[in-house]
Amino acid sequence: MTKLIAGPMATLSHQGLRKIYEDFGGCDEYYTEMINASSYLTHGQFEGFYTLNEIAGDKIVWQLTGKEASPMAKAARELCELGGIGIDLNMGCSAPEIVKTGAGIAWMIKPMEETKALISEVRNAIDSFNSDLTAEGKHKKQRLSVKLRLGDEDFTDEGFFKFCDMLYENGVEQLVLHPRTRKEKLSRPPRYQYVEDLAKHFENKIPVILNGNVKDLYTFENALKAAPSSAGVMLARISAQKPWIFRELSKSLDSSSASQISQTSASQFPKASVSGMWKKTAADDGKESIQIDRLKVGLEYIENLRLYQPKEFHETRMQRFFAYYCDNFSFGHYIKSKMLNCKTLDDAENTFKSYFDEMPGDRFISI
Ligand SMILES: Cc1cc2nc3c(=O)[nH]c(=O)nc-3n(C[C@H](O)[C@H](O)[C@H](O)COP(=O)(O)O)c2cc1C
Structure with a gap:
């Protein structure tokens, strides 16, 4: 094992x-x-x-x-x-x-x-x-x-x-x-x-x-x-x-x-995502496949900071996560530097959402 x-x-x-x-x-x-x-x-x-x-x-x-x-x-x-x-x-x-x-x-x-x-x-x-x-x-x-x-x-x-x-x-x-x-x-x-x-x-x-x-x-x-x-x-x-x-x-x-x-x-x-971050899809070979909504994953992280972290930690913890998470995207450097400049979670949320208005093709992947 x-x-x-x-x-x-x-x-x-x-x-x-x-x-x-x-x-x-x-x-x-x-x-x-x-x-x-x-x-x-x-x-x-x-x-x-x-x-x-x-x-x-x-x-x-x-x-x-x-x-x-x-x-x-x-x-x-x-x-x-x-x-x-x-x-x-x-x-x-x-x-x-x-x-x-x-x-x-x-x-x-x-x-x-x-x-x-x-x-x-x-x-x-x-x-x-x-x-x-x-x-x-x-x-x-x-x-x-x-x-x-x-x-x-x-x-x-x-x-x-x-x-x-x-x-x-x-x-x-x-x-x-x-x-x-x-x-x-x-x-x-x-x-x-x-x-x-x-x-x-x-x-x-x-x-x-x-x-x-x-x-x-x-x-x-x-x-x-x-x-x-x-x-x-x-x-x-x-x-x-x-x-x-x-x-x-x-x-x-x-x-x-x-x-x-x-x-x-x-x-x-x-069998299903509690937060709506992913859903099941049928893969070509009949095996299980899921489609991940990478916008929702980022928003979920921000929401979880609101739920589980003190205000004093919000900025650093948001920035550290997005320093890694933004590497998933076509214009990773661009969105990363914008996220690293955000001072509040509301700001981070709006900035992250707006990236997908510009780059809707980056939103979903299947694994
Ligand atoms: C941002 C960051 C914070 C880390 N904090 C700790 C820590 O608190 N305790 C620890 O034992 N290792 C810590 N590490 C080391 C990692 O646990 C791990 O040993 C290292 O990143 C190599 O594994 P990886 O290639 O899978 O990232 C940290 C690494 C990073 C990048």
Whole structure:
């Protein structure tokens, strides 16, 4: 079974986008955008927006970031109470402002004992939650996972595998490997061979998920060819550009005898779009096909920001989404720069609608 997972993206992996993924049929796990443990514990006015879970709450993985073990363990314990699949620790973020504070990939670079202490403390917090559940006769145990890169520029294979062994020995139950070093840009090809080697190293003891540069069926199949032992694929940027990507991949692979794909198989897809973003059409070969209304998808995202995000976040979250989403269109640069100049959601809505008055042929596609 190959899992399909929506990757964590700051400003994008929130309930509004998750609602759109779900309308198209969804995927197996939804990582949230990174939640800063210390800020979360302050219970400030915006923190609750990071943890909305009315939609697909049982498939959420809460991703934590932080520079110190204790607040991360405390926040992990609190997030467990919300349900979902479990807690992920961000050890992959290489944004200088995050690394500088000792968070993200800094956990792969500091002395291993320090990172081991973090894992143990978070593991204990999750275990305490899980044992309370057992005492109450409930069974939805929370999982501990880590999303990581290869390490700093001078990483060695030996050091990398030793680090992953340490994670496993201290109770990490799933690894997502984005196989680039700290400084390697997203434009550089990821080194899938490390995903394969790591998955083989653990011999199915824990799932190892591949992440990086998967953006269509072709790159998906190539990634799986390069890392056939991986337990799944995480998609990040492309899921903002094409929130229907999980359906597209599941559908194609469902009919292929070679791959058993995802619990969200085509046969379980919703029969109709709740929001009117897509409708079923008959494909030439008799297989299921859907027609997607790309105007409605954009409007739905804007509406979901109104519903699920505080006003203070509207502008940045609208702009980040459309920076990816506009790449779908014939005059992508033109509409992108207009959307990035919009200051309010009403403005964004009108601007986006007017693009389709000019370019009606861009509105519908079939998959
Ligand atoms: C806008 C943006 C925000 C991101 N935020 C996070 C984050 O909060 N946590 C994290 O672990 N990775 C984050 N990432 C990295 C992605 O999860 C992923 O590892 C990376 O984009 C490569 O996957 P892709 O080629 O499928 O996009 C972010 C990436 C982007 C583009």
